[in-house]
Amino acid sequence: MKIFDILITATRNLFRSKVRTFLTISAVFIGTFAIALTVGLNIGVTNFLNQEIGALGAEDVLMVWKNTDEPIPGFGTDNDGPRRYVENELPPAQISQSEMDEILNLDNVSEVIVFRMVSVNNIRVENSERYHIPLDIGLPNMNMNLLSGEHINHQSENPEIVLSYEFVEVFGFSDADDAIGREVIFEVSQPDGYTREVAATIVGIHQISALVMGAGGGGAVGNAALIDEISAINMYGLPEEMVDAIFFLAVVVDDIYEMEYTREVLTDMGLISQTLEEQVIEIMGIVNAISAGIILFGAIALMAALFGIVNTLYMSVQERTREIGLMKALGLGKRKIFLIFCWEAAMIGFFGAAIGLLAAMGVGSIINQVAAETFLSTMPGFQLITFTLVSSLMVILIVMFIAFLAGTLPAKRASKMDPITALRVE
C-alpha cells in the first residue's frame, strides 16, 4: 500500500465514529490551546524585551549597590525583625563617600553618578496647566530615541531634562524642536508639607517605552544637578546621615570589553553590579516562571488527551477486527497496518493541535487588543502574544508526534492480529 493510501485510509477511519473522534480531539485541543497561548506569550515578551534591550544603549553603565543582607530603605524589609537605632551610625546598605571615591579612581571607570529616587508633585510651563509626571535620573549614554535635542549632561551645573514627546502638545509647543531650551517648573514637596518649585531646561524630546529603566513612558529624565536639587527638597529637615545616604550608583566604564574585570573589582569591594540588560532579563525570569506554570497545565491536559487517544484507538481496533483481518488476508503487511493506526492517532493530534492553535491565535489577538487599549497603552509596539510560523509548526508537530506515540500501543495490537481469527464469524 502506498503511503498516500495509508494516510487516506487512516484519515477516513477518523470520521467513522464522529462523536468519539470529536471528544478525543477536544482533549488534545485544550492542551494545545494552553500551550500555544503560553508559547505565544513567551515569544511576545521575549521579542519585545530583545527589541528593547537592543534599543536601550547604555551598555557601558553598571548599576551598583551594596552586597549585604541589610535592607535598602524603600526596597524590601529587614527579615531579622526590628533594628535598634544607634546614634550616628550609617544607615544599613549605604555606600560611603570613600567607597564612591575608590570606584571613581578605578582604571576603567570614567563617571560615577549617585542614583537617587525622587518624587515630584507635578510639572508645568509658564501659564500652563499642571500635569503628573514620573521623574527619574537619566542613565548616561542611554538610547533615548530622541526626536529632537540631545541627552542630559550629568556634568552640567544647570538642571536639565529630556521630556517625553506627549508633553510637547499639552505645553503648547509647536513641535519637538520648539520645545528645546524652554523652561519647565516642577512642584516638589518637603516632608513638612511645604512645596517648593524647581526649574529645569528642556534639552531633548524623547519617545521611548515605559520599560526603559524606570523612565516611564510619558515621563522625564533629569541630570544629576536637577535630581540632587529635588532630592534635597524631598529630604528637607531629615537627619543629615539620611540625606547624604547613597544606596545606588550608576558607574560608567571606559571600555566595555574590560567591564567584566571592573565588575570583579566591584564584587571584591562588597558591591553588586548589574547591567541594564541583566535587569531586563530579570523581568524575563518572571515571565518564564508564569509560562512554565501554564505550560504545565497544558502538558497535563495533553497527557489526559493521550490516554483518550489510546482508548479511542483500542476501541477502533476492536471494532475493525474484521476489516483488519481482511486487509491482512489480502496481503497488507504488519508494518502498514501499524502505520494506519499510528497515523490515525497523529491525525487526531493534528486536528486537535491545529484547532487549538487557531483558537489560541484568535484569543491571543483579542488579548492583544484589550492589552493595547489598557495596561499596555503606554508601550506601543508591544504585541503581548506573538505567534511565529516556526513556533506554530513546532507545536503542531510535537503534538502530532506525541499522539503518534500514543497510537503505537493500539497499532501494535492491530498489526499482530491473526487474519484467520479476525475473519472468523461468531
Added chain:
Amino acid sequence: MSVVIEAKNLTKRYGYRDTVFMALDGVDVKIKKGESVAIVGKSGSGKSTLMHILALMDKQTDGELLINETNVGGYKSKQLDQLRNKEFGFVFQHFFLNPRETVLENVALPLKIAGISRREAHKRARAALKAVDLEDKARNKGTALSGGQKQRACIARAVVTDPQVVFADEPTGNLDSTTGKQVEELLFNLNKNQGITLVIVTHDSELAAKCDRQIVIKDGKILEG
C-alpha cells in the same frame, strides 16, 4: 501441466499436551494450473484449515508447502504477504465487504495494498466490476447490495489482481440456489476463460461435482483426491 500448489505431509496441531488436536494430519495435496478443485468433508474435518494453509493465510505445524514449485518454508511474512496479494484471490462465505466504503473502493483494495496508484486501481476495479455485471453499483456502499451482488463484488475483488488461484470458502453458503448458481457460473467462467485455478471449499455436493476434482477430507486426513 505445471503444479501451482503442492503440499507434502502437512500437519496442523492445535493446543498442547492433553488438549492437543490434529486439525490436519499428514496431508498431501497437488493442485495443477488451470484445475478446479473442490475440498469437501464434514463440518470440523479441517477443510478451512487446509485452505488457509494452502493460501498462505495460516502456517502449518509440519510439512512442506511449494508455490509454483518453490518451497516457501523460509519466506518472511512480507514475502508471503506479497505472494498472497499477487497470486491469490479470495471469496469468503460472509463476503467481508467494507460497508462504509463504496463497492469500487472495496474491489480496488487488493490493488491498493499492492501499491498500485489510485487511478490505475480504480480503472482496473471498474473493469472487474463490469466483468461481474456490477458496474452500475460502483459508487454504492457495500451495504446497498443484495447477497448475490455482494458475492459478485467479492469475485471482482478476488480477480482484480489477475491472480493464478482463487480460493473460495463456501462461496454459495449464504446465497439462495438461484443467486448461488449465478456465482458458481461466474467462478467456472473464470476457470474456463481465464485459466484461473479454483480451489473451492464446500458442503454442496452439486457444486463439488462441477469441479474437475474433489479432495475429500475426514478428521484431518485425506480420504480421496
